[in-house]
Amino acid sequence: MNTDKIYAEQIANEYAPRQTSKVKALKRLDAKAKNPANIFAYSFGIVSSLILGTGMCLSMGIIGANTPLMMVLGIIIGCVGIVGVSINYLLYKTILANSKRKYASDIIKLANEIANEE
Numbered sequence: 001m002n003t004d005k006i007y008a009e010q011i012a013n014e015y016a017p018r019q020t021s022k023v024k025a026l027k028r029l030d031a032k033a034k035n036p037a038n039i040f041a042y043s044f045g046i047v048s049s050l051i052l053g054t055g056m057c058l059s060m061g062i063i064g065a066n067t068p069l070m071m072v073l074g075i076i077i078g079c080v081g082i083v084g085v086s087i088n089y090l091l092y093k094t095i096l097a098n099s100k101r102k103y104a105s106d107i108i109k110l111a112n113e114i115a116n117e118e
Helices: 003-015 022-060 068-117
Strands: none
Touching (some): 022 068
16 A cells, blocks of 8 residues: 555545534434533532531531530531432432433434434
8 A cells, every 4th residue: 555645645634624423413412411410410419428528527526616516516417418419319310301301302303314324
């Protein structure tokens, strides 16, 4: 093979206008549908676990004054964190379902176009 020809084709491909394929568009739509739920779940989970940890530290006397009031406050804050961590998955599934419902028609239409091309 002529290496100059291969090199020239590679250079030409770099400068040629890129066509977005339907598969890439389908992947982009799929990510667009799933990203809000993922971002919310990670953010809410992190915040809830930090609240839970803060409550645990307060109730054990690691932070704050080691008084019964702080222990009760720590237990209450820890319970709020436990509730947040517990409902995180349910909220994730709800947001994901709503987001999928929002983009379902576009995704199905594009997927059918791809399937019918072959």
